[in-house]
Amino acid sequence: MFPRPSTSFPKMLNRTKLCQASVVGSNRTMSSSDKLQQQKVLTVDTINPNVLTMEYAVRGPIVIRAVELEKQLAKKESLPFPSVIRANIGDAHAMGQTPITFIRQVIAGITEPALIKQQPNLFPEDVQRKVASLLHACGGGSAGAYTQSTGIDLIRQHVAQFVERRDGFPCDPESVCISGGASESIRNVLKLFVRPNIGTGGQKAGILVPIPQYPLYSASIEEYNLGQVGYYLDEENNWALDMDELERALKETEHDVKAIVVINPGNPTGQVLSRANIESIIQFAHKHRLYIFADEVYQENVYAEGAEFHSFRKVMFEMGAPFDKLELASFYSCSKGYMGECGLRGGYVQFDNIDPTVYVHFKKMISAKLCSTVLGQVAMDCVVDHPKPGDPSYDQWLKEKTAVLDSLHKRAQLVTKAYNQVEGVHCQQVQGAMYAFPRFLLPDKAIAEAKASGVQPDFFYVKQLLEETGVCVVPGSGFGQRPGTFHFRTTILPPIDIFEDMLNRFGAFHKRFLAKYK
């Protein structure tokens, strides 16, 4: 399914005259030892085999093709659609969402302090105050200095205060490590489970992940030679976690399961877990001694009536002994929510009940990466320590935040309704996060044709959708789905007018597709 290198790397292959000349020359006179030396060190046969097999669909071949199509449109080439609509990735700003002014003013002030010095009224007083306190916390008073590997202490304190306010339980700043987005933290914690010496026959450390899941997990688990143990989410029950299914997954795996990943609100599935569901998961983790990864990056993105975000940490501590001693890593980010600052790369992991010696080694491990970006850390700071009522920036901050969340709310309702109106498409309610994961029926003829061309049926469908309409979504097989079912993930991020255009293009395509393959 992966594109051939010849299309994705065209210029480098026939690049320097110098190299071409020497290839020709040496082919003529090459001895066998010369030939050996001409072989590359790194080839498809010698590369890390886990790098070879890992996949990351959110930036996979469909998206690579979408970029090509965009370039063709930019060159005014004729295509059957006027624009590519990128609904493949939770990238709010790329879809036109406006940044939160407070965040951007703070970062600009920290980057170029001369601005404030020269124009004391350039930014509101609370922005200036934050700039001053954060600069004071930077080495040499500059965003250009490395920070501790765990992040700037002041920001860790703000994170801990945020977590305390949210959960009603104390949180130690020392339990917080800031990272370049939540992804980096998730990958860092996964690494602790790696067994480098198991060989080919050994038992891998198993990680329970939801199916469908966000492919950061499957890709990283594969890269690190861990064992992915999938548990199916219950689609008909709005993608809730079913305890019998968790037990089944645990029972049937060959791996030595050590951890469970829960994504709440769900990606790609958009559900918001009930408190009761979270309690059951915690009981399950306790029963089987599992480390809990609580991926809570969408905690601000809850839309459905009656749905509410409950952090795993809060529920676990409220449940009391013996559950309150479970090992928990919870993840948050400045890339989602109302801020959508994906490009700034801010996020963190906050640990509870981690073994102190393990934590020392964790911090040592991340120290080899030096530190995450100061300006990303600052973005994360602005999320956990935002303007309060009475602060000069508060009104504008609240207005901007509310506008984004209200609009996402509208689109979440719209998308569910729109997909359910299409024949053979069924979409669960988007309760939270930024995605819908509609299920669609495929005619047997289409499935057969897909298989004949060696691709997954949902890939076959999504590829045609892209080529005919410019709508870019990700096939469900990139996230995992029950065998024989087909889905795709679409974001709810395109602005309303583009979003409606997208739904129209999709509806028309789907009708044509069914007619073609019925």
Added chain:
Amino acid sequence: MFPRPSTSFPKMLNRTKLCQASVVGSNRTMSSSDKLQQQKVLTVDTINPNVLTMEYAVRGPIVIRAVELEKQLAKKESLPFPSVIRANIGDAHAMGQTPITFIRQVIAGITEPALIKQQPNLFPEDVQRKVASLLHACGGGSAGAYTQSTGIDLIRQHVAQFVERRDGFPCDPESVCISGGASESIRNVLKLFVRPNIGTGGQKAGILVPIPQYPLYSASIEEYNLGQVGYYLDEENNWALDMDELERALKETEHDVKAIVVINPGNPTGQVLSRANIESIIQFAHKHRLYIFADEVYQENVYAEGAEFHSFRKVMFEMGAPFDKLELASFYSCSKGYMGECGLRGGYVQFDNIDPTVYVHFKKMISAKLCSTVLGQVAMDCVVDHPKPGDPSYDQWLKEKTAVLDSLHKRAQLVTKAYNQVEGVHCQQVQGAMYAFPRFLLPDKAIAEAKASGVQPDFFYVKQLLEETGVCVVPGSGFGQRPGTFHFRTTILPPIDIFEDMLNRFGAFHKRFLAKYK
């Protein structure tokens, strides 16, 4: 040598009343199955063993202790010195170096475009031009959008143009991947060599690294279960690479050597390799079919008369066939040079002769990390595409750049001279980079006492230096050194007055130390 968790993680251990209560309660009534369930999933026995054994001295126990001492001084506690002088890490801004205005203006403009909209004359015209073109290259015109995993195309083009100008050979933008500092790229390329299925007895892929080396390499090689194969640099020959020593290292190792790392200018050793030396290394890599890692992050930092930076790429292409087909990854960063923007996290790898299929998989692998920070990418852009003569920012940019490099030049001369004046200390000329790596003789009594307390003799010395004088340097054992020799790494970054203070504190300490242990 690693600090005990009880000192480094004090607050979390006796933190929530809730947890303490439950620990007491369950200890009283615990059944054996309860006890099993109380054991942590991740302990020192179950953690990834390579995480346990990896070390990263630049942020190791000496530095952790220096931070503690700084906090004590901040609380006005009485210590035998008025300040901690951090000469442990190449962190120029933390030591007071002023940021380059052009870089900071461009980043501020990109972060908060409203500034330029509201005040069209806020920044010089060339800054505005760059801001506009980079914003145009960002998704949705915002620094908050993800970029391609390889980086913003426009910046990759600027990097390729920079490399072309530097080397005189064409460079394809497609061969460039931007990352969060050079470290991230180095780690990414190392990962390609990992053999996840070798088991305990199997042959690891070996990576030749200089000794002394920058511990990013030793730490990452250990973390990835690769095999470190050290080759000693020739101290008496100003840390040059000796070909016989390379052959020896290759011959004596148990690993299957696949790559060679060269750091030029050297870290921690400060040498600048001659063109002849680079040619010999390339011949060696060709003879033994080795992948070349050219760590050239200090390419702007060359001070010694007659010394000149030669990129591996340029030398390799100038040597022609068959050497010009060697696989080479070269690394650069915005953290060093005259800009010193460590905290912004910008860097890149540029590949030559990489197998196209391997490259497809490399790009897929990094795609699971989404992308590096946009503002770090922008910092890198400002380095490779800086103001030109005639641009409104040129004069100030040149003045600021020259001031930094001139001052580093002075300190490089000063440090060599100063250390060589101390009895029993010998320091090679600092030709480039930001470090000196002086060698010092230790009295037998000191060596014996260090061994008796279970630490390396150079650690023993450096720890006392810190405790008695506040001077923080890194023991040579963190970088590697010939057995029986002792060094430390010091940066040349403290400002001249602090630098002189540091040298004075060191000189007095060294005298006392010798007297104490003679």
